[in-house]
Amino acid sequence: MNQQLGKHFLKLIIGLKQSLSREHKEMMTAAGVAVCVLLLRSIGLLQSLELAGLDQFFRLRPNEPPEERITIVVIDEAYLDQVGSWPIPDRNIAQLLEKLNVHKPRAIGLDIYRNLPVEPGHQELRNVYQSMPNLIGIELLTNEKNLTVLPPLGLNKQQVGFNNVLYDPDGKVRRSLLYWHVKDKVHESFALKLALLYLKSEDIIPTQAKSNPEYLQLGKAVFTRFEANDGAYVGADARGYQILSNFPKPKSQNPSVEFSHFRQVSMSDVLADKVSGNLIKDRIILIGSTAPSLQDFVFIPYSSSLMGTAKPVAGIQLQAYFISELISAALEGRPLLKVWAELLEYLWIFVWSYAGAITTWRIQDVTKSFLSVLVCCFVLTISAYVAFLSGWWIPLIPGLFTFGISAIWMTSHIAHIQEEWKRSREFLHHVINTIPDPIFVKNEQHQWIVLNEAYCRFIGYPNKLLIEKSDYDFFPKHEANVFRQQDELVFRTQQPHENEEEFTNANGQTHLIATKRSLHKDSAGNFFLVGVIRDITQRKLMEEELKRTAAELFRSNNELKLKEDHLRYLAYHDPLTGLSNRKFFAEQLYESLHWAQHNNLLLGLLFIDLDGFKQVNDTLGHEMGDRLLMTIADRLSNSLRASDTVSRLGGDEFTVILRAIPNVQVAAKVAEKILSGITTPIVLDGYAIRVSASIGISVYPYNSQDSETLMKQADAAMYRAKRSGKNRYEFA
Numbered sequence: 077m078n079q080q081l082g083k084h085f086l087k088l089i090i091g092l093k094q095s096l097s098r099e100h101k102e103m104m105t106a107a108g109v110a111v112c113v114l115l116l117r118s119i120g121l122l123q124s125l126e127l128a129g130l131d132q133f134f135r136l137r138p139n140e141p142p143e144e145r146i147t148i149v150v151i152d153e154a155y156l157d158q159v160g161s162w163p164i165p166d167r168n169i170a171q172l173l174e175k176l177n178v179h180k181p182r183a184i185g186l187d188i189y190r191n192l193p194v195e196p197g198h199q200e201l202r203n204v205y206q207s208m209p210n211l212i213g214i215e216l217l218t219n220e221k222n223l224t225v226l227p228p229l230g231l232n233k234q235q236v237g238f239n240n241v242l243y244d245p246d247g248k249v250r251r252s253l254l255y256w257h258v259k260d261k262v263h264e265s266f267a268l269k270l271a272l273l274y275l276k277s278e279d280i281i282p283t284q285a286k287s288n289p290e291y292l293q294l295g296k297a298v299f300t301r302f303e304a305n306d307g308a309y310v311g312a313d314a315r316g317y318q319i320l321s322n323f324p325k326p327k328s329q330n331p332s333v334e335f336s337h338f339r340q341v342s343m344s345d346v347l348a349d350k351v352s353g354n355l356i357k358d359r360i361i362l363i364g365s366t367a368p369s370l371q372d373f374v375f376i377p378y379s380s381s382l383m384g385t386a387k388p389v390a391g392i393q394l395q396a397y398f399i400s401e402l403i404s405a406a407l408e409g410r411p412l413l414k415v416w417a418e419l420l421e422y423l424w425i426f427v428w429s430y431a432g433a434i435t436t437w438r439i440q441d442v443t444k445s446f447l448s449v450l451v452c453c454f455v456l457t458i459s460a461y462v463a464f465l466s467g468w469w470i471p472l473i474p475g476l477f478t479f480g481i482s483a484i485w486m487t488s489h490i491a492h493i494q495e496e497w498k499r500s501r502e503f504l505h506h507v508i509n510t511i512p513d514p515i516f517v518k519n520e521q522h523q524w525i526v527l528n529e530a531y532c533r534f535i536g537y538p539n540k541l542l543i544e545k546s547d548y549d550f551f552p553k554h555e556a557n558v559f560r561q562q563d564e565l566v567f568r569t570q571q572p573h574e575n576e577e578e579f580t581n582a583n584g585q586t587h588l589i590a591t592k593r594s595l596h597k598d599s600a601g602n603f604f605l606v607g608v609i610r611d612i613t614q615r616k617l618m619e620e621e622l623k624r625t626a627a628e629l630f631r632s633n634n635e636l637k638l639k640e641d642h643l644r645y646l647a648y649h650d651p652l653t654g655l656s657n658r659k660f661f662a663e664q665l666y667e668s669l670h671w672a673q674h675n676n677l678l679l680g681l682l683f684i685d686l687d688g689f690k691q692v693n694d695t696l697g698h699e700m701g702d703r704l705l706m707t708i709a710d711r712l713s714n715s716l717r718a719s720d721t722v723s724r725l726g727g728d729e730f731t732v733i734l735r736a737i738p739n740v741q742v743a744a745k746v747a748e749k750i751l752s753g754i755t756t757p758i759v760l761d762g763y764a765i766r767v768s769a770s771i772g773i774s775v776y777p778y779n780s781q782d783s784e785t786l787m788k789q790a791d792a793a794m795y796r797a798k799r800s801g802k803n804r805y806e807f808a
Contacts, residue, residue, distance in 0.1 A: 101433075101437065101486075101489070102430065102433040102434045102437050102486070103430070103433075105429075105433045105482055105485055105486060105489070106426060106429040106430035106432070106433045106434075106478075106482055107426070107429075109429045109432075109433075109478050109481045109482045109485065110422075110425050110426040110429040110430075110478050112481075113425060113429070113474050113477050113478045113481070114422060114425060114474070116477075117308075117310070117471075117474055118310065119310065120310035120311070122308065122473055122474060122477070123245065123308050123309065123310055124245070124246055125473045126307070126308030126471070126472070126473045126474070127244060127246060127248070127250065127308055128246075128380065129472050129473050130250070130307075130308070130377065130464075130469060131248070131377040131378075131379075131380040132380070133460075133461055133464045134323055134325070134377035134378055135377065135378060135380065135381070136461070137325055137464070137465060138325075139325055139326070139327040139328070140324055140325050140326050140327065141326065141327060142326050142327045143324070143326035143337065143338055143339075143396075143400050144339075144359075145274065145359055145360060145400070145403060146338050146339070146359060146360045146361075146362065146396050146399060146400060147338070147339045147340075147341060147355050147356060147359050147360075147361050147362070148338050148339065148340045148341070148361075148362045148363075148364065148392055148393065148396055149172070149176070149340075149341055149342070149343055149346055149361060149362065149363045149364075150340050150341070150342055150343065150364065150365070150366040150390075150392070151164065151188075151343050151363070151364065151365040151366070151367060152342055152343075152365075152366050152367055153367040153368060153369060154342070154344070155342060155343050155344045155367075156367050156369065156370075158344065162369075162370065163188070163189075163190075163192075163194045164188075164194070165194050165195065165196055165197055166190070166193060166194050166195065166196070166197040166198040166200065166201035167196050167197020167200055167201070168197070168343075168347075169186070169188070169190070169197075169201055170197055170200045170201040170203075170204045171347060172343055172346060172347060172363065173186075173201075173204045173208060173211065174204060175346055175347060175349070176346065176356055176361055177207075177208055177210075178353075179353040179356035179357045180356075180357055180358065181210065181356050181357065181358065181359050181360065181361045182210065182273060182274050182277055182358055182359060182360060183210050183211075183212060183270045183273035183274055183360045183361070184208065184210060184211045184212070184360075184361045184362075184363065185211075185212045185214075185266060185269075185270045185360065185361065185362045185363065185395065185399075186211065186212065186213045186214065186228070186363050187214055187239060187266065187362060187363060187364035187365075187391065187392045187395055188214070188363065188364060188365065189214065189215075189216070189225050189228075190213065190228035190229065190231075191215075191225055191226040191227065191228065191229065192229070193229060198229075201230070202229065202230030205228065205230045205231045205232075205235075206230070209232075209235070210273060211231070211235055212235050212236070212237055212266060212269045212270050212273065213227055213228040213231045213235060213236050213237075214227070214228075214236070214237060214238065214239040214266050215227040215236050215237075215238050215239075216238065216239065216240060217238045217240055217256055217258050217263060218240075219258070235269075236269075237263075237264050237265050237266035237267070237268065237269035237270070238253075238256060238263050238264075238265055238266060239265070239266040239391070239395065240253055240256065240265070241253075241374060241391075241394070242313070242318065243374075244312075247375055248374075248375040248376060248377065248379065248380075249321070249374050249375065249376050249394060250320065250321055250376070250377060251302060251318050251319065251320055251321055252265070252267065252318065252319050252321045252398045252401070253265055253316050253317070253318050254267075254268045254292065254299065254316075254317045254318070254319060255268075255316055255317035256315070256316040256317075257316065265398075266395060267395050267398035267399045267402060268402065270360050270362075270395075270399050271294075271399050271402035271403050271406070272294075273360075274360050274399075274403055275294060275295065275403065275406055275407070278295070278406075278407060280294055280295040280406055280407070282294055285298040285299075292317065294402065294405070294406035295405075295406035295407055296405065296406060296407070296408070296409035297402075297405035297406050297409065297410075297412060298412075299317075299319050299405075299412060300319065300412065300414055301317055301318065301319070302314055302318035302319055302320055305418070306320065306415045307320070307415040307469045307471075308471070308473075319412065319413075320412075320413040320414070320415070320469065321397070321398065321401060321413065322401060322410075322411060322412050322413035322467060323376060323377055323378065323397050323401065324337070324397060324400045324401055324404060324410070325337065325378070326338065326400070337393075337396075337397075338393065338396045338400075339355060340366075341355060343363070360399060362392050362395060362396055362399075363392070364390065364391060364392025364395070365390065365391070365392065366390040366392065366393075372390060372391040372392075373388035373389065373390055373391065374388055374389060374391060374394050375388050375389075376389055376394060376397065411465075411466055411467025412467055413467055413468075413469055414467055414468055414469070415468070415469050415470075416468070416470060421470070421471050421474075424470060424471060424475065425471055425474045425475055425478050426478070428452075428456060428475040428476075428478050428479040429478035429479065429481075429482045430482070431452060431479060431482075432449070432452070432478065432479035432480065432481070432482030432483040432486070433482040433483070433485070433486050435448050435449065435452060435483065436448075436449070436482070436483045436486035436487050436490065437486050437489075437490065440490050442487075445483070445487065449479070449480070449483050452479060453476060453479065453480070456472065456475050456476060456479065457472065457476075460472040460475070493602055496602065505526050505528070508526065508528040509528045509529055511528060511530070511608075512530055513530060513608050513609060513610060514528065514530045514531035514533075514534040514535075514608075514609040515527070515528045515530065515531055515606065515607065515608050515609070516528075516531050516606075516607045516609075517604050517605070517606050517607075518563065518604065518605040518607070519602075519603075519604065519605075520567065520603055521546075522546050522547070522560060522563055523544050523545060523546055524542050524543055524544065524545060524546070525543065525544065525604070527539055527542055527543070531609070534579075534581065534587075534609065534611070535550065535579075535581050535582060536581045536582025536583055537550065537582055547559040547560060548560075550582075551579075551580060552580055555577070555578055555579065555580060558575075558577055558578075559577065562575050562577070562591070562593060563593065563605055566593045566594065566595050566605055567595065567603070567605065570595050571595075572592065572593065572594040572595075573592075573593050573594075574590060574591065574592040574593070575590070575591055575593075576588065576589070576590050576591075576612065577589055577590075577591055579609070587611050587613045588611075588612050588613045588616045589609050589610060589611055589612060589613075590609070590610045590612050591607050591608070591609050591610075592607065592608045593605055593606070593607045594606055647659065648660035650709075650723075650724040652702055652705060652706065652724075653705055653706050653708075653709035653724050654709065655709050655712075655713070655722055655723055655724045655730075656721060656722070656723040656724075657723060657724065657725075658723065658725045658726065660723060661721070661723035661725065661731055661733070662783070664721045664723075664733060665681070665733055665783045665786075665787075666783055668721075668733050668735055669776060669781070669782075669783055669786075671735070672735070672736070672776055672777075673777075673781070675736075677735075677736045677737075678736070678737045678738065678739065678740070678775060678776065678777075678778075679733070679734065679735060679736070679737070679775070679776040680732075680733075680734035680737050680740070680742070680743035680746070680773060680774075680775050680776075681731065681732070681733060681734070681773070681774045681775075681776070681786050681787065681790045682731060682732040682734070682743070682746070682747060682750070682771055682772070682773055682790065682805075683729070683730075683731055683771065683772040683773075683787075683790040683791050683793070683794040684712075684729070684730040684731065684732065684750065684769050684770075684771050684794070685728060685729050685730075685769065685770050685794055685798065686708065686728035686754070686767050686768070686769050687767060687768040687769060687770060687798070687802040687803060688766075688767045688768065689701065689704070689705075689727075689728040689767060692704055692765060692767065696760075696763065696765075700760055700761070700763075700765075703760055704758060704760065704765060704767070705724075705728065707758050707760075708730075708754060708758075708767075709722075709724065709730075711750075711753040711754060711756075712730060712732070712750060712753070712754075714753070715746070715749045715750050715753050716732060716734075716746070719735050719736070720732060720733060720734050720735060721733040721735075731790075732746070732750070734746060737775075740773075740775050740778070740807070743773050743775060743807075744773070744805065744807075747771045747773060747805035748805070750769065750771065751768070751769060751771065751803060751804070751805065754767060754768060754769045755767070755768050755769075755803065768802055768803035769802075769803065770794050770795075770797035770798040770802050770803070770804065770805075771794060771797060771804070771805035771806070772789075772790045772791060772792065772793030772794025772795070772796065772797060772805070772806055772808065773790060773793055773805055773806070773807045773808065774786045774787075774789040774790040774793065774807075774808040775807070775808075779808045789808035790808060792808065793805075793806040793807060793808040794806070
């Protein structure tokens with residue numbers, strides 16, 4: 077099981093290596109393009125495009141419910157003409173404030189600088205200030221004293237907010253300033269002051285956010301502090317507590333008027349009591365100028381359009397957008413505009429760069445690639461837009477740039493590859509046509525791209541019919557499976573490989589072939605599998621014939637060897653008992669004496685002759701006598717060691733060679749054991765037959781050192797045992 081796991085793991089590693097090699101170009105292209113775009117972004121070259129893209133998202137966003145919490149009292153050009161002067165006299169402002177306060181608004185914001193008295197009515201205005209704790213005036217904060225605009229005279233400092241506006245490099249306002257420190261003193265903005273007055277009635281007060289104590293929390297909203305490089309910004313001025321403004325888009329109150337997202341009434345109508353109290357009660361009332369002659373206008377995202385010139389909004393309307401955003405976020409949890417962490421933005425840009433490269437590289441068709449690029453750009457834009465509606469500003473322009481540049485780069489690279497491919501194919505075709513062996517060249521899709529004339533003749537189909545087709549189009553499935561398996565092996569390992577296969581041509585003839593496959597790469601990085609075929613059908617037939625001949629010879633040799641072994645067995649063994657015969661005994665005795673001399677050991681020789689065997693033959697017959705001899709032979713074999721040799725010399729005579737005995741007493745014990753075994757009755761066909769034996773023993777080197785003398789002495793000792801009464805042994 078471990079070996080199988082090892083094989084699967086090795087296969088996985090090889091496949092991964094090949095996959096990484098194929099994706100090398102895609103990854104390198106994507107990384108290179110992403111780094112270049114990020115570099116351009118880091119030096120601010122994409123900032124204006126990204127901000128313009130954000131503006132279009134603002135314009136495309138759907139309308140939100142009408143804003144019923146804010147009413148703007150405008151000082152228009154007609155009223156200025158009626159008054160005939162600017163600034164407006166303090167008495168007019170006092171009258172306006174008194175009429176508004178009658179209807180009990182939650183807060184009143186006076187977005188007009190009143191740092192100097194404008195008679196008549198200055199004291200009257202100061203008295204009104206003292207009687208209206210819900211009134212907020214404005215001041216302009218700067219670090220240079222001569223550029224600072226002081227708060228309205230006679231107004232409590234706690235009722236003053238700054239109306240400083242933050243401009244982006246293109247002159248538009250996309251950020252809101254909530255707090256600013258001047259000489260270690262914290263100042264609140266005009267919009268924040270009014271929002272806090274309104275929210276106070278909802279029991280909402282500013283607190284530290286739980287997620288980050290440095291962030292402001294109002295009700296349901298946590299206001300993330302703007303950093304210098306947030307979103308598309310590069311090194312922006314991030315002093316003070318700024319936020320990215322997610323400008324609301326309330327349904328228009330007057331469709332015929334541009335930027336009528338908030339209810340507007342004229343100052344002259346308020347003074348003439350022509351305005352309904354419902355438009356003032358429990359609302360935030362903003363007082364400011366919309367007169368073109370005063371030039372109190374700014375550009376915001378809604379000012380832009382795809383066609384035509386940008387249209388500014390009045391400064392008082394900008395404050396209304398800021399206030400509406402703060403209140404909606406605190407009360408309703410309306411999303412604030414946030415950005416991703418830098419690392420996540422980098423990853424997002426790289427992913428789209430890689431998508432551009434891989435889409436073009438994998439399709440490799442101009443029309444399909446173009447349509448795929450359009451679809452992907454649409455998906456990217458829609459994704460960014462949906463994220464924007466959820467309060468996230470993600471990098472759209474860098475994503476489009478990296479995707480488009482990667483796609484263009486890979487398209488040019490594919491064109492280069494195809495040109496190199498064409499040249500390589502022409503060159504290969506020219507070269508391989510000079511080779512007599514059938515040769516094919518396949519691409520990574522296992523299609524034939526180059527075939528020499530020899531291959532076309534061999535398979536039996538014309539070149540035009542075969543080009544850009546695969547094995548499965550012309551060969552039986554089992555053959556095509558083998559070809560595909562061998563091709564994939566070479567593509568995966570990138571090592572040459574030779575294999576013997578079957579090859580069926582157009583006429584249905586099956587050849588045996590040896591195909592050598594190898595992998596080659598051109599200068600553009602295209603991989604080609606080149607196969608060279610040799611027809612080995614005749615060679616295989618000859619090999620089969622040789623195998624059959626060799627098998628026949630092997631069988632004949634085995635038969636001869638068996639006959640030889642049988643003859644050798646007959647030559648050295650007694651055919652009746654299976655014991656070694658006189659010839660084998662003589663050879664074994666000679667070798668055993670030589671071994672005993674060389675190792676300085678004793679050797680015992682026993683001559684055994686059966687007593688009473690002739691009587692058994694005469695009374696029971698020769699067949700019974702033969703069976704008796706076979707039984708005696710078995711008992712002798714079982715009485716000896718494996719190293720000893722027992723032989724039948726003929727008739728009822730036997731010999732035993734005892735090798736490496738420590739002393740003569742061992743020979744005596746063996747003789748006793750043999751006598752005991754022989755005298756045990758033998759039952760044959762119901763007859764209990766008893767025989768005994770006479771044994772003569774000679775010992776090397778005590779009795780002699782040559783075999784003939786030892787045999788004579790053992791034979792003489794055996795006859796002495798017979799004369800002495802039989803069923804006994806005698807030493808020489």
